[in-house]
Amino acid sequence: MPIGPFRSTLTRVLAAAAVLLPALVATSPATAYFPAACPADGPISQHFHSGHNGVDIAANYGTPIYAVGDGEVTISGTEPGYGQWIRIRHPDGTMSEYGHMSRRDVLAGDHVAAGQQIALVGSEGQSSGPHLHLRIWGDSSASYGVDPVPFLAERGVILPCIPGTTPQPAPLVYPAESGRVVSARSADGRLEVFAAGADGVHHAWQSEVNGAWSAWESLGGPAGAELAIGPNKDGRLELFAINGNVFQHRYQLSTSGNWSGWENFGGGGKDIAVGANKDGRLEVFASGPVGVFHKYQVAPNSGWSEWESTGGGPANSRLEMEKAPDGRLEVFALNGDVFQHLFQTAVNGGWSQWEAFGGGGHDLTVDHNRDGRLEVFASGPVGVFHKYQTNPTSWSDWEPTGGPANSQLTSESSADGRVEVFAINGSVAQHLWQTGVNAPYGQWASFGTGGTEITAATNADGRIEVFGTSSAGVYHKWQTGFSSWSDWAWLSNTAGPPIN
Numbered sequence: 293m294p295i296g297p298f299r300s301t302l303t304r305v306l307a308a309a310a311v312l313l314p315a316l317v318a319t320s321p322a323t324a325y326f327p328a329a330c331p332a333d334g335p336i337s338q339h340f341h342s343g344h345n346g347v348d349i350a351a352n353y354g355t356p357i358y359a360v361g362d363g364e365v366t367i368s369g370t371e372p373g374y375g376q377w378i379r380i381r382h383p384d385g386t387m388s389e390y391g392h393m394s395r396r397d398v399l400a401g402d403h404v405a406a407g408q409q410i411a412l413v414g415s416e417g418q419s420s421g422p423h424l425h426l427r428i429w430g431d432s433s434a435s436y437g438v439d440p441v442p443f444l445a446e447r448g449v450i451l452p453c454i455p456g457t458t459p460q461p462a463p464l465v466y467p468a469e470s471g472r473v474v475s476a477r478s479a480d481g482r483l484e485v486f487a488a489g490a491d492g493v494h495h496a497w498q499s500e501v502n503g504a505w506s507a508w509e510s511l512g513g514p515a516g517a518e519l520a521i522g523p524n525k526d527g528r529l530e531l532f533a534i535n536g537n538v539f540q541h542r543y544q545l546s547t548s549g550n551w552s553g554w555e556n557f558g559g560g561g562k563d564i565a566v567g568a569n570k571d572g573r574l575e576v577f578a579s580g581p582v583g584v585f586h587k588y589q590v591a592p593n594s595g596w597s598e599w600e601s602t603g604g605g606p607a608n609s610r611l612e613m614e615k616a617p618d619g620r621l622e623v624f625a626l627n628g629d630v631f632q633h634l635f636q637t638a639v640n641g642g643w644s645q646w647e648a649f650g651g652g653g654h655d656l657t658v659d660h661n662r663d664g665r666l667e668v669f670a671s672g673p674v675g676v677f678h679k680y681q682t683n684p685t686s687w688s689d690w691e692p693t694g695g696p697a698n699s700q701l702t703s704e705s706s707a708d709g710r711v712e713v714f715a716i717n718g719s720v721a722q723h724l725w726q727t728g729v730n731a732p733y734g735q736w737a738s739f740g741t742g743g744t745e746i747t748a749a750t751n752a753d754g755r756i757e758v759f760g761t762s763s764a765g766v767y768h769k770w771q772t773g774f775s776s777w778s779d780w781a782w783l784s785n786t787a788g789p790p791i792n
């Protein structure tokens with residue numbers, strides 16, 4: 293199920309927030325996001341940061357500039373820094389500013405519509421080349437602007453953009469995260485979550501799309517398991533659970549429907565990951581004392597192969613999978629000593645040999661940039677490091693990001709395609725996000741107190757929802773906007789299983 297553009301789902305976002313968190317909504321100003329328009333055709337040449345109050349869109353001299361929203365032109369003039377510039381006040385009180393232009397087409401007092409041409413790109417004022425400097429004020433009394441990238445994304449425009457086009461929704465890419473808590477979206481848009489307690493696996497689900505949660509249901513199954521979840525080609529979710537002695541799975545009997553009971557899937561092991569081949573066949577990897585094995589559906593929605601060796605791989609490793617833009621799956625395996633990866637050599641096809649990927653560590657998460665480049669995060673004693681594809685066949689070196697030592701990691705893409713990473717250890721929870729689509733990351737920020745495991749999923753309306761576990765039970769926390777979050781809360785006011 294694709295994620296809808298934010299501007300068509302805002303009423304549902306607000307409605308969902310009202311259902312989930314009446315107290316917060318009651319004390320928040322009523323926000324009605326206006327439908328935005330693309331300001332100019334060109335790549336981002338400088339992002340918003342503490343020394344740059346706006347975003348730069350590089351474009352040739354004379355490229356048309358369009359109003360990002362309906363409003364009144366309050367300034368159309370010249371100024372030493374900006375050169376020729378325009379300010380538009382939008383009906384919700386936010387303001388947009390456009391600088392360095394070679395020509396202005398509107399005057400102060402004019403009313404403009406979203407997408408109306410207002411100027412041409414130039415290089416006037418303090419400018420090193422032709423570009424649009426776009427600045428956004430969240431309210432008229434603020435002393436510094438807000439990041440135009442999420443501001444526009446909340447209003448349906450993802451930078452860089454093409455004027456006059458409707459933004460395309462981000463693709464929903466499986467595999468999902470594996471761990472002691474996993475969540476995935478049913479074909480009808482409702483999230484489901486599974487948590488592995490000492491007495492077996494517990495299950496809860498949204499009783500309405502983007503909305504409230506069921507009570508927890510105890511499913512039995514492997515005790516103290518590691519879990520993975522993925523969708524069959526027909527949309528039926530399938531859950532896998534492994535511990536040192538047993539490996540079982542269960543699956544939806546119909547799309548978004550009830551679940552089967554537990555069925556045997558193999559011998560015990562350390563960890564699992566599941567991904568969907570481009571043709572829709574699920575493929576499962578499991579680690580154990582002698583390396584990593586895999587097993588795959590012989591046809592979509594169908595039966596399974598026997599277990600096969602992958603030719604090695606790190607013993608008792610933590611596993612994650614991701615999918616390259618061309619549909620080839622890639623597997624990453626980390627234990628305390630080594631980090632290796634393995635990838636399909638053809639779509640739906642065979643697998644490479646294991647290759648070195650880095651040193652050992654504690655946990656890993658893998659995600660894909662909006663442009664498809666994979667990005668891997670790994671935690672260890674001195675924090676979280678990342679490594680990313682610089683093109684489809686080559687990787688950067690490892691780079692430090694800071695973050696909590698020896699943390700459990702998860703990641704998720706926001707509706708505008710920016711990757712966000714969540715880390716939890718015994719004392720803190722923190723998160724880190726891309727400052728723009730396919731862009732570098734900002735600083736780690738507080739996300740709560742410590743816990744034992746973390747995972748994230750995306751609601752049908754594009755809001756990320758995070759599940760954190762502790763010895764007291766399972767918490768969740770969800771986006772109320774691109775940069776705003778609810779507090780942590782129990783699902784349906786009940787703690788669920790303790791996860792140690």
Ligand SMILES: [Zn+2]
Pocket residue numbers: 338344346347348424425426
């Ligand atoms: Zn600028």
